[in-house]
Amino acid sequence: MPITKPKGTYDVLPTDSWKWNRLEVVIKKVCRLYNFKEIRTPIFESSELFHRTVGETSDMVTKETYDFLDRGGRSITLRPEGTAGVARSYIENKLYAEGNVQKLFYMGPIFRYERPQKGRTRQFSQFGVEALGSSSPLMDVEVIAFSVTALKALGLKGIKVRINSIGDEESRAKYREALVEYFSQYEEELCGDCKNRLAKNPLRILDCKVDNNKEFFQNAPKISDYLNEVSQNHFKQVLNALDEMNIKYEINPNLVRGLDYYCHTVFELEADIEGFGAQNVVGGGGRYDKLIGDLGGPQTPCVGMAFGVDRLLIAMESEGLLKNNNEYIHCYLIGLGEKARVVGERLLYTLRLGGLICDADYLNKGLKGQFKQADRFNAKFTAILGDTELENFVINIKNNETDEQETIPMNDLYKYIINYLQSKTASPCSTCSKKEGE
Ligand code: HAM
Numbered sequence: 001m002p003i004t005k006p007k008g009t010y011d012v013l014p015t016d017s018w019k020w021n022r023l024e025v026v027i028k029k030v031c032r033l034y035n036f037k038e039i040r041t042p043i044f045e046s047s048e049l050f051h052r053t054v055g056e057t058s059d060m061v062t063k064e065t066y067d068f069l070d071r072g073g074r075s076i077t078l079r080p081e082g083t084a085g086v087a088r089s090y091i092e093n094k095l096y097a098e099g100n101v102q103k104l105f106y107m108g109p110i111f112r113y114e115r116p117q118k119g120r121t122r123q124f125s126q127f128g129v130e131a132l133g134s135s136s137p138l139m140d141v142e143v144i145a146f147s148v149t150a151l152k153a154l155g156l157k158g159i160k161v162r163i164n165s166i167g168d169e170e171s172r173a174k175y176r177e178a179l180v181e182y183f184s185q186y187e188e189e190l191c192g193d194c195k196n197r198l199a200k201n202p203l204r205i206l207d208c209k210v211d212n213n214k215e216f217f218q219n220a221p222k223i224s225d226y227l228n229e230v231s232q233n234h235f236k237q238v239l240n241a242l243d244e245m246n247i248k249y250e251i252n253p254n255l256v257r258g259l260d261y262y263c264h265t266v267f268e269l270e271a272d273i274e275g276f277g278a279q280n281v282v283g284g285g286g287r288y289d290k291l292i293g294d295l296g297g298p299q300t301p302c303v304g305m306a307f308g309v310d311r312l313l314i315a316m317e318s319e320g321l322l323k324n325n326n327e328y329i330h331c332y333l334i335g336l337g338e339k340a341r342v343v344g345e346r347l348l349y350t351l352r353l354g355g356l357i358c359d360a361d362y363l364n365k366g367l368k369g370q371f372k373q374a375d376r377f378n379a380k381f382t383a384i385l386g387d388t389e390l391e392n393f394v395i396n397i398k399n400n401e402t403d404e405q406e407t408i409p410m411n412d413l414y415k416y417i418i419n420y421l422q423s424k425t426a427s428p429c430s431t432c433s434k435k436e437g438e
Contacts, residue, residue, distance in 0.1 A: 008114070008122025019313055019322050020125075023154065024107060027127050027307070030150045034142065036105040036129050041085035043109055047075040053084040053291055055260025057201040059193075064112040078111035081259065082128045082306055083288070090132055091297035101133040107309070119279030119311050128285075128306030132292065135301035137237035140265040140287055141245070143303050144238075147269055147283055148247055154312065155321045158272035159282070161248065163238075164255035165264055166203070166223055167231035169290070172263070175226035176202050186216045206254045222253040234264050261288040265303065271315040282315055283307035330356040330417055332374035334367065336386040344385050347395070347413055354414050374400070381417055385410075 005011065012020055031038075047067050054061050066078040079085055086104060089095070095102050107127040114120055129146055131139050144161065151159045166172060179202040187195060191210040198205065211217060227235065242249055249267075257266045266286035285305025292300035316322050333348055335341035341360070348358045359377055361370045374382045384396040395413055398405040399420065408416050 008116035018325050018327055026153050027150050030153050031105045034146045036103045039104040039106050041089050044076050044078050045085055047077040049084050049088055050077050053261055058260055064114055066111045080112050082106050082126050086130050087291050096298055101131055103131050105129045119314055125309035126306040127309050130304035132300055132302045137234050140238045140303045141241040143305050147305055156315055160270045162252040162255055163249045163267040164252050165235035166266055167227045168263055171227045171231045175223050178221040182221055203256045206256045207258055224253055238265050261291045262286040263289050282311045328378035329359050331358045331381045331383055332379035333360040334370040334384045340385040351414055
């Protein structure tokens with residue numbers, strides 16, 4: 001029996017990997033616009049990190065982590081999200097010592113042991129940003145604006161920003177009391193998980209996918225009635241700035257998010273796409289002012305968000321934004337005969353050193369087969385080298401855009417292609433980055 005991939009995982013095949021690359025290029029450009037710099041942290045961390053950050057009562061830590069003991073007996077967890085690792089690294093590498101706001105981004109695999117379905121897998125990818133060191137409401141706005149800009153840059157429409165404030169600790173303590181009092185009346189009707197949440201983390205009840213359609217849910221106390229002045233002010237300033245920027249949002253008083261570290265602003269980005277089902281949240285984030293302090297670092301107010309890359313791609317696919325793969329090569333070299341193939345390999349080596357994308361045949365195909373392959377690779381030029389050309393130190397070159405064909409000195413091949421590319425645009429490099437990144 002051949003070995004198959006683990007449940008809840010998938011392979012990104014060469015026919016699809018260009019979509020991932022394109023998305024990555026676009027979002028990284030938006031990171032540049034906002035001056036977020038890349039950080040790369042391990043995909044596994046000590047288990048304790050996630051218990052202390054994401055929360056002992058969150059579904060993510062209690063039910064969804066991939067935990068194992070390594071060969072040295074250490075308890076290790078595959079990261080179920082990216083923020084905790086960034087926070088750990090910020091403290092460990094004393095990034096706070098610079099005295100500036102650290103605006104960071106990351107992309108990579110995330111692991112959650114969830115029930116797989118469309119848009120929900122056990123290994124998926126997040127693209128996230130974290131701004132560490134500012135308590136300004138405008139920092140929250142910057143992160144939301146980044147998310148909206150990224151979605152626009154990807155060409156996605158029909159995205160809704162849902163926003164809420166879960167206030168500071170004082171406000172949440174009062175709200176928690178009110179929720180316990182309210183939901184205790186309906187304890188019998190709550191699902192098993194929510195019965196537990198009632199004692200441990202009543203806010204999480206609002207996030208319940210089982211209970212949230214029940215009638216008593218609609219009349220539950222709203223956090224907005226429990227926000228103290230500081231929290232109200234923070235939220236007001238966030239909303240005012242979003243209004244000023246004409247960024248549309250919907251306030252959702254039941255939005256609390258599934259991780260324990262949040263305070264004040266929380267938000268999610270929802271794709272309004274038919275057939276997308278429950279997995280239509282393409283990103284989410286919020287403020288987390290206590291996390292760095294709780295992990296032993298200096299008190300550092302932070303705000304961040306993460307996109308689910310897989311879901312963004314599903315959304316782009318449904319909006320028809322991933323139809324054209326513009327990948328191409330500059331030159332496909334057809335070698336006729338053994339000697340021509342060897343000399344051809346040398347020519348390609350030179351072209352590649354000069355930055356041209358090239359390929360050739362390594363299956364001893366005939367002339368027709370090689371022309372077909374050049375077509376498949378979307379080659380701008382096909383260079384043909386046979387015995388006659390070898391004898392005369394020339395090469396036959398066909399421009400596949402104009403269908404013009406001519407024979408040129410072999411050593412002029414690079415110059416010939418470059419001159420043509422430069423006559424059409426700027427340098428070959430800007431040609432590739434433009435076409436591949438579009
Ligand atoms: P999160 O909402 O748990 O937030 O995840 C962010 C995004 O990851 C979700 O909106 C969703 O698009 C995607 N996602 C979550 N689970 C899956 C899954 N099983 N399969 C596919 N996609 C999934 C966080 O992780 C926070 N760390 C975000 C953040 C950054 N908050 C502050 N800074």
